[in-house]
Amino acid sequence: MTIQRIGILTSGGDCAGLNPAIRAVVNRAALGYGWQVVGIRNGTQGLLDRPVDCVELTPGDTDTELLRRGGTILGSTNKGDPFAYPMPDGRTIDRSHEMIEGYRQLTLDALIVAGGDGSLRILRRLAGQGKIPLVAIPKTIDNDLGLTEVSLGHATALSTATNALDHLQPTAASHSRVMILEVMGRDAGHIALSAGIAGGADVILIPEIPYNLASVAAKIEDLKARGRNFALVIVAEAVKREPGEPAAPAGAIHGSIGHYIAARIGALTGAETRVTVLGHIQRGGTPNDRDRIMASAFGVHAVDLIAEGRFDRMVAWRDRGVADVPILEAIQHYQAVDPHSTLARTARGLSICLGE
Numbered sequence: 566m567t568i569q570r571i572g573i574l575t576s577g578g579d580c581a582g583l584n585p586a587i588r589a590v591v592n593r594a595a596l597g598y599g600w601q602v603v604g605i606r607n608g609t610q611g612l613l614d615r616p617v618d619c620v621e622l623t624p625g626d627t628d629t630e631l632l633r634r635g636g637t638i639l640g641s642t643n644k645g646d647p648f649a650y651p652m653p654d655g656r657t658i659d660r661s662h663e664m665i666e667g668y669r670q671l672t673l674d675a676l677i678v679a680g681g682d683g684s685l686r687i688l689r690r691l692a693g694q695g696k697i698p699l700v701a702i703p704k705t706i707d708n709d710l711g712l713t714e715v716s717l718g719h720a721t722a723l724s725t726a727t728n729a730l731d732h733l734q735p736t737a738a739s740h741s742r743v744m745i746l747e748v749m750g751r752d753a754g755h756i757a758l759s760a761g762i763a764g765g766a767d768v769i770l771i772p773e774i775p776y777n778l779a780s781v782a783a784k785i786e787d788l789k790a791r792g793r794n795f796a797l798v799i800v801a802e803a804v805k806r807e808p809g810e811p812a813a814p815a816g817a818i819h820g821s822i823g824h825y826i827a828a829r830i831g832a833l834t835g836a837e838t839r840v841t842v843l844g845h846i847q848r849g850g851t852p853n854d855r856d857r858i859m860a861s862a863f864g865v866h867a868v869d870l871i872a873e874g875r876f877d878r879m880v881a882w883r884d885r886g887v888a889d890v891p892i893l894e895a896i897q898h899y900q901a902v903d904p905h906s907t908l909a910r911t912a913r914g915l916s917i918c919l920g921e
């Protein structure tokens with residue numbers, strides 16, 4: 566199979582590292598192999614538009630400036646599953662054949678997608694149906710994709726969350742408060758656990774480890790008894806309210822658990838509390854050095870996989886180097902925090918309260 570022209574799209578929630586990955590793909594494909602590269606806009610949505618919403622990408626368009634830019638120049642979407650596409654009247658319909666037709670119109674020889682588990686599941690199904698040679702780049706600030714030690718966006722999100730604790734600590738100490746920082750992570754607690762260790766949190770609550778507010782309160786009382794006038798608590802957005810408590814308001818994703826934990830800590834300890842919901846600050850911003858390096862290695866390797874005719878594979882970071890794994894296996898191995906991992910044990914070893 567001779568490759569002349571490839572496509573790239575970014576799908577799902579944006580994150581830092583996508584633009585450096587696009588740059589690496591374009592440089593490797595155009596300068597290394599002499600191929601044309603087409604960027605498809607707004608994830609799979611661009612394939613539904615007629616004409617297909619796309620842009621030819623050349624190394625001139627993807628200079629080093631892209632290394633420094635957050636988000637994705639191609640746009641993205643985390644809606645619009647082609648197999649259950651939401652229509653204005655509330656129905657969902659299968660539009661996969663239209664997307665495949667859009668892909669055909671671009672006369673591409675292969676497609677690179679940067680996405681998280683949801684996007685990769687959809688794109689893999691689409692690729693199977695349309696016989697699209699597909700290579701994937703893992704991206705998700707949540708870092709919950711399997712078979713890769715890290716996905717694009719996680720490192721920058723982690724720096725942002727750590728930085729938030731750095732900012733909260735002096736004000737917590739100045740006002741003798743308990744500061745609660747709620748971070749993203751979808752169903753996983755990777756950001757909370759790592760940032761909590763890096764940012765010196767006293768309490769880390771993650772969905773993978775059941776918590777008990779009595780032990781959180783005891784930790785705060787213990788700090789007080791030792792002369793500490795403040796405490797830092799970091800909580801992952803997916804942490805649930807205690808059993809027996811009314812559930813979070815329907816549709817609430819962010820900002821709910823942080824306020825709940827603050828209210829309960831206040832009631833149990835009498836401490837003055839404040840809540841910061843970090844939200845999408847974690848997704849944007851300048852990609853940090855780790856994300857730029859990872860994106861560069863992933864982008865180059867993704868193009869090399871196409872050159873070698875090795876499809877249905879996801880690039881990955883394993884054992885200090887770039888590798889590749891079957892996309893199917895990556896999405897089948899959801900990577901939650903292991904409660905017995907080095908980081909969880911480190912947190913306990915530092916006497917950080919995990920709510921147990």
Ligand code: F6P
Binds near residue numbers: 681749
């Ligand atoms: O998966 C990435 C993520 O940022 C999650 O951490 C978060 O729960 C979700 O996306 C937010 O999605 P949206 O941008 O649609 O609010």
